[in-house]
Amino acid sequence: MANFKSRCIRSACLAFLIFAACPSHADAQQVTQGYAVERFYPSAPGAGWFVMDDVNLSGGLGGAISLTTSYSHNPLVVTSPDGAQRLVLVSNEAFADVGFAITYDRYRFYLDLPVPLVVTGNSGTVGPYQVTAPSLNVAQNPDTLSDVRLGFDMRLLGDPGGLFRLGAGAQLLIPSGDRADYVTDGRYGGMFRILPAGDIGRFSYAGQFGVHIRPDEGLVLPGSPDGNELLFGVSAGRKFALRNRWHLIVGPEFFGESAIHSSSRDQTGFEGLLTGRLEKMSDRPHLRLKAGIGHGIVQHFGAPEWRVLVGVELVSHRPSK
Amino acid sequence: MKLLSDDGLHDIVNESWNAYGQFTYVTNWKLAFPADYTNLNGSINSLLPTAERSFTGTATLYLGVKLWTGAEAYLVPEIISELPFDQLKGLGGAIQNSELQKGGTETPQIYHSRAYLKQTIGFGGERVVKESGQMQLGTTYDSRRLVLVAGNFSILDFFDKNAFDIDPRQSFLSLGFLTYAAWDFASDARGYSYGAVAELYWDDWAVRYGRITPPKNPNQLAIDFRLFKYYGDQIELEHHHKIHGREGIVRLLGYRNHEDIGRFSDAIAVWEADPAKNATTCPGFNYGSDNANAPDLCWVRKPNVKVGAGMFAEQHLTSDIGLFARGMYSDGKTEVDAYTSTDRSATVGLLGKGSAWHRPTDVAGIGLNLGWISKIHAEYLALGGIDGFIGDGAIKAGMENSLDLFYSVNIRKSFWLTGDFQHVVNPGFNQDRGPVNIFGLRLHGEF
Numbered sequence: 001m002a003n004f005k006s007r008c009i010r011s012a013c014l015a016f017l018i019f020a021a022c023p024s025h026a027d028a029q030q031v032t033q034g035y036a037v038e039r040f041y042p043s044a045p046g047a048g049w050f051v052m053d054d055v056n057l058s059g060g061l062g063g064a065i066s067l068t069t070s071y072s073h074n075p076l077v078v079t080s081p082d083g084a085q086r087l088v089l090v091s092n093e094a095f096a097d098v099g100f101a102i103t104y105d106r107y108r109f110y111l112d113l114p115v116p117l118v119v120t121g122n123s124g125t126v127g128p129y130q131v132t133a134p135s136l137n138v139a140q141n142p143d144t145l146s147d148v149r150l151g152f153d154m155r156l157l158g159d160p161g162g163l164f165r166l167g168a169g170a171q172l173l174i175p176s177g178d179r180a181d182y183v184t185d186g187r188y189g190g191m192f193r194i195l196p197a198g199d200i201g202r203f204s205y206a207g208q209f210g211v212h213i214r215p216d217e218g219l220v221l222p223g224s225p226d227g228n229e230l231l232f233g234v235s236a237g238r239k240f241a242l243r244n245r246w247h248l249i250v251g252p253e254f255f256g257e258s259a260i261h262s263s264s265r266d267q268t269g270f271e272g273l274l275t276g277r278l279e280k281m282s283d284r285p286h287l288r289l290k291a292g293i294g295h296g297i298v299q300h301f302g303a304p305e306w307r308v309l310v311g312v313e314l315v316s317h318r319p320s321k
Numbered sequence: 322m323k324l325l326s327d328d329g330l331h332d333i334v335n336e337s338w339n340a341y342g343q344f345t346y347v348t349n350w351k352l353a354f355p356a357d358y359t360n361l362n363g364s365i366n367s368l369l370p371t372a373e374r375s376f377t378g379t380a381t382l383y384l385g386v387k388l389w390t391g392a393e394a395y396l397v398p399e400i401i402s403e404l405p406f407d408q409l410k411g412l413g414g415a416i417q418n419s420e421l422q423k424g425g426t427e428t429p430q431i432y433h434s435r436a437y438l439k440q441t442i443g444f445g446g447e448r449v450v451k452e453s454g455q456m457q458l459g460t461t462y463d464s465r466r467l468v469l470v471a472g473n474f475s476i477l478d479f480f481d482k483n484a485f486d487i488d489p490r491q492s493f494l495s496l497g498f499l500t501y502a503a504w505d506f507a508s509d510a511r512g513y514s515y516g517a518v519a520e521l522y523w524d525d526w527a528v529r530y531g532r533i534t535p536p537k538n539p540n541q542l543a544i545d546f547r548l549f550k551y552y553g554d555q556i557e558l559e560h561h562h563k564i565h566g567r568e569g570i571v572r573l574l575g576y577r578n579h580e581d582i583g584r585f586s587d588a589i590a591v592w593e594a595d596p597a598k599n600a601t602t603c604p605g606f607n608y609g610s611d612n613a614n615a616p617d618l619c620w621v622r623k624p625n626v627k628v629g630a631g632m633f634a635e636q637h638l639t640s641d642i643g644l645f646a647r648g649m650y651s652d653g654k655t656e657v658d659a660y661t662s663t664d665r666s667a668t669v670g671l672l673g674k675g676s677a678w679h680r681p682t683d684v685a686g687i688g689l690n691l692g693w694i695s696k697i698h699a700e701y702l703a704l705g706g707i708d709g710f711i712g713d714g715a716i717k718a719g720m721e722n723s724l725d726l727f728y729s730v731n732i733r734k735s736f737w738l739t740g741d742f743q744h745v746v747n748p749g750f751n752q753d754r755g756p757v758n759i760f761g762l763r764l765h766g767e768f
Contacts, residue, residue: 065386098396100384100386115433115436138546139545142513142515143511148398148431174431176432
């Protein structure tokens with residue numbers, strides 16, 4: 001009996017290897033799987049910018065909570081290899097990200113919970129690829145969370161409010177949601193970032209450079225990334241003093257991701273945002289209101305035609321003076 | 322939170338935020354049991370008579386923050402992995418593990434179980450201290466106050482709270498002890514709803530009302546947000562008392578659901594008038610029965626009303642031992658939409674802590690859970706029909722009852738290991754099947 005079982009297992013393994021080694025017919029239509037299209041990863045609660053991080057970490061035990069809502073239009077457009085066909089696979093995408101951060105001294109732990117509100121698009125055939133549009137809404141998916149992010153950031157160099165600060169951060173992406181909805185890669189992922197930032201008089205700046213560790217699955221959908229990506233971005237803004245210690249900080253943020261495996265032009269998505277945030281400089285818990293509007297400068301995988309953002313934060317750690 | 326508080330880093334009495342977590346792993350073994358028939362004539366909802374194992378693993382993060390005076394916000398992400406017996410079929414209120422969700426999978430699923438705002442408006446009276454805990458910021462309230470809640474929550478967070486305020490994850494395992502088995506409260510397949518609750522506390526009295534969303538189709542995850550068309554309404558009156566210095570609570574609960582559900586009598590009438598309209602031919606949402614000679618609720622779903630009323634009482638007998646009982650009568654005319662198939666239920670139980678044997682953080686309990694279905698419900702099942710959970714193809718209707726015994730050992734500061742035994746008679750309200758013996762183990766931790 002044991003020999004029979006062993007033979008069966010060996011036969012099954014051999015059959016699997018033969019099947020796996022067989023090339024598929026190039027003519028056959030290929031059905032693709034979804035992946036996490038969204039490339040707007042909101043910064044940690046209390047981090048100032050929408051994407052970048054002011055690394056203004058100091059003081060005793062503090063924290064922040066945030067609610068960031070975003071809508072992006074046409075974040076995934078698929079074009080056939082010969083350029084003859086074009087399909088807006090994901091046409092509308094709206095998220096509400098809820099974040100919690102705890103800060104202590106120069107350290108920050110945070111949790112980001114992305115709630116997909118709407119993800120819709122168009123199904124069709126592009127060249128040899130048959131694709132099915134996502135169809136997600138709150139009524140059908142009342143409790144869905146897409147990839148949850150657990151993060152840790154720290155200020156390595158520089159003083160709070162100083163000319164130059166250097167921070168570093170890491171994030172763990174925990175898969176959640178359905179790949180068919182184009183809200184998850186379905187695998188664990190990670191991000192490692194270097195975070196320069198500073199304040200020069202009325203001006204602030206921040207940047208990021210890092211790597212996004214993603215599954216490499218041999219995705220064949222044209223214009224879609226596969227595997228690890230480089231992260232980059234920069235932001236700059238000017239502070240305007242208002243009444244009662246309120247300040248308005250206005251400036252652009254540019255950010256993007258580029259697939260490492262292929263550096264061809266359509267493996268980079270690059271996006272610009274014009275952002276503004278209103279906050280009260282205070283040692284007491286205070287509100288921060290944020291708004292932004294953006295455009296996909298290089299519109300690939302997640303960099304949409306346009307995007308609008310609104311955020312609100314309750315921050316209890318001391319901002320820079 | 323207490324550690325931070327002890328180090329002077331957090332004000333646990335008047336909290337601006339808190340964070341708690343839990344994990345619970347439950348495994349059950351069902352022994353083989355006798356059954357005159359199983360899934361007769363293509364019906365699909367029998368509990369299989371073979372030995373089986375089931376499990377659930379859950380982990381939950383409870384995040385709370387104070388927004389402004391009297392305003393609190395809570396967000397509770399959760400992850401679950403589960404394997405029920407027979408896809409959760411074949412039992413009514415005697416489902417052996419209240420952690421089980423409809424449609425769950427062994428692949429872990431993350432979701433937000435709760436996201437809601439709570440506003441408290443004080444009207445004076447005495448000051449009531451609320452200790453920091455899961456979904457509760459450490460604070461003080463007026464004993465006379467109005468509490469308004471809106472968002473996404475479980476209605477059991479506010480109504481028919483568990484006996485003696487013991488976390489259900491440290492108490493009886495069986496579903497019948499989580500709340501009234503006959504209360505078909507509107508919710509999605511996981512047991513959560515969107516809606517609003519208003520509570521008025523007036524010293525020893527409280528009255529609460531809630532309107533919540535039902536599922537779009539019975540027992541499914543998608544919900545219907547048309548709260549003025551389809552809804553679950555409930556109202557509860559609560560009184561706290563003392564008898565010989567021992568605390569007790571009495572609650573009355575009534576509910577009225579207006580949902581897109583089918584009446585058993587309508588399903589039978591449609592099928593008798595036209596046998597082609599049977600359980601295998603309905604093009605709408607159905608449970609996939611293969612019984613071509615049976616009626617099906619799929620044909621008759623339309624806006625219908627379901628009502629029920631129940632009573633709960635708990636009484637401390639000593640400082641560490643308490644007795645509770647609850648019972649509910651629902652009309653039994655329509656199918657289960659969200660909770661379980663039971664139409665009438667009664668439970669009685671005794672819960673105690675281990676102070677007498679110098680283990681005050683251990684918990685033990687013994688409880689009896691009784692459930693019935695209505696006459697028309699039984700008639701529908703006898704014709705081979707099925708609902709969301711039960712339907713063996715035939716039935717000799719009887720009271721489904723289960724005995725639940727557990728002992729929960731506090732193995733370390735915040736970890737409990739529970740041993741559990743359940744004896745279920747007439748599973749699925751069918752005297753032709755059972756009894757079933759189920760053993761269980763539960764590991765529960767909190768941080």
